Amino acid sequence: MPAQFNASRGSLPRFRQPSAADLCVVATAITSEETNQAVLDVFNDQRELISLPVVENGRPIGLINRNIFMSQMSKPFHRELYGKKSCIAFMDKEPLIAEANLGIESLTFRAVEYGEKALADGFIITRDGQYAGVGHGLQLMRVVADMQAEKNRQIMHSIDYASVIQRATLQVSRAALAETLTDASLVWEPRDVVGGDFYHFARFADGWFAAIADCTGHGVPGAFMTLISSSMLAQAIERNNPRDPAHLMGLVSRGIKQMLGQTAERSELAESNDGLDAAFMWFDNATQTLTFAGARTALYLLYPDAPQIEMIEGDRAGVGYVDSNADHQWTNRVLPLTPNTLLFVTTDGLVDQIGGRKQIAFGKRRIRDAIVARRHQSTTQITDDLLIELANWQVDETRRDDLTCLCVRIGGTQP
Structure with missing residues (x-):
């Protein structure tokens, strides 16, 4: 019946x-x-x-x-x-x-x-x-x-479970970060239930590798891109030298272009134009140097005796996009670090958030000023205060993008 x-x-x-x-x-x-x-x-x-x-x-x-x-x-x-x-x-x-x-x-x-x-x-x-x-x-x-209500319920259930999976994949890196660095703070806040930002951290006998990345989109499409990109990065680190961030960035870029059909031969046929902006870093324990490669992402450095933050801009080429040349070579910048140097990287979810009386972006200057003003506080206190300042800036404005940032104080990488 x-x-x-x-x-x-x-x-x-x-x-x-x-x-x-x-x-x-x-x-x-x-x-x-x-x-x-x-x-x-x-x-x-x-x-x-x-x-x-x-x-x-x-x-x-x-x-x-x-x-x-x-x-x-x-x-x-x-x-x-x-x-x-x-x-x-x-x-x-x-x-x-x-x-x-x-x-x-x-x-x-x-x-x-x-x-x-x-x-x-x-x-x-x-x-x-x-x-x-x-x-x-x-x-x-x-x-x-x-x-419609049932479809929405099923979709939200799927997205909620996808969030569990995404957080679980990131948890390994978060745990490695906590075991390796005595004073480090990592913030990962997707705009929606799942997000298009990801981070990666791996500990080695002679140093550590860290990455912060902002993939195309947010929500479910962005989350798909994080799975693709993070798996590409993990494979590149496993098969190659994690001590060469620029080389890893090139491998990830070519992998994404190949997987999504965004190569030069197929660019006119490509149905997508997706990729990521990122910061890849290798810290060498013996030399106390940081090797940084950036794709449209900046590195903020505050040396102990410096009055202002030094900002090292990344290359202007994004990773994996149709208009990114397959043979593009990102630049490694080798930076000597002294104990108590503050290192900070962030995706543009922090920089581009609209707010304030004039409804303008939060901007890099406010980030620099906030870090300098709190330079003697713990990295956790620095990021917590930054988020409070961002919330006061944002007020009733909607969150524009996912937000991920990493703050590290150099000075003893073995707890």
Whole structure:
């Protein structure tokens, strides 16, 4: 037995796709030979009846709307003039007629095409062309709303679980960071449930490697890009030298271009133009030097005795994009670091956030000023205060992008 629609509760069976049959309500119908007086009698007897189907040899040919019919018959002399005439005089000859097996989505599209009358008058449901019953516009809207709510629930459930997976993949790097550096703070705040930023941290016998990256998009599309990009980076580190960040960046770029068909040979056919902006870093324990390679991402350095932050800009080429040359070689910048040097990198979710009285970007200057003012505090306190300052800047503005930042104080990498 097929599942039935519960009109009183507006609920739908979950084990199959609903159709017009789930909305079918057995209702009185009259034949085309019946008079308008007969129609009047039916409407008077059945006060809840919104419309009355008209059939001919069992097949529906029209629909009589109660309000229109009663309005016409209440006019002076209309009952005397039309009472004995065929009921087709006030019949809508082109009502919405749907087969019982028609899916709800298709039925909804057809109802929209028919306009308001399909929602106000309802529609006729047939089985093999024979009259079966009627459906009401309000029921249809309830069913559509229930279906949409269920789809949204399933989508959100999937996204929530995707968030669990994304956080789990990042947790390994976060744990390695905590085990390696005594004073380091990592912030990862996706704009939505899942995000397009990722980080990577790996500890080695002679140093450590760190990466902060901002992939194209945010939400689900951005999260897909983080999975692709982070797996490319992990493979590049495993198979190559983590001590050469620029070389790793080139490997990741070529891998993304190849996987997404964004190579020069296929650029005109590419359906996407995705990639990432990133900062890759290698710190050597023996020499106390940092090797930095940036793709449209800057490195902030505050030396212990320096009055201001030094900002090292990355290359202007993004990683993996269609317009990024496959043979582009990013630049390694080797920087000697002294104990208590502060290192800070961030994605543009912090820099580009709109706010303040003039509704402008948060900007790099505020980041530099905030770090200098808190240079003697722990890195956790620095990032916490930065987020507070960002929130005060943002106020009622919506978050524009994902936000990821890493703050490290150099001075003893083994806890």
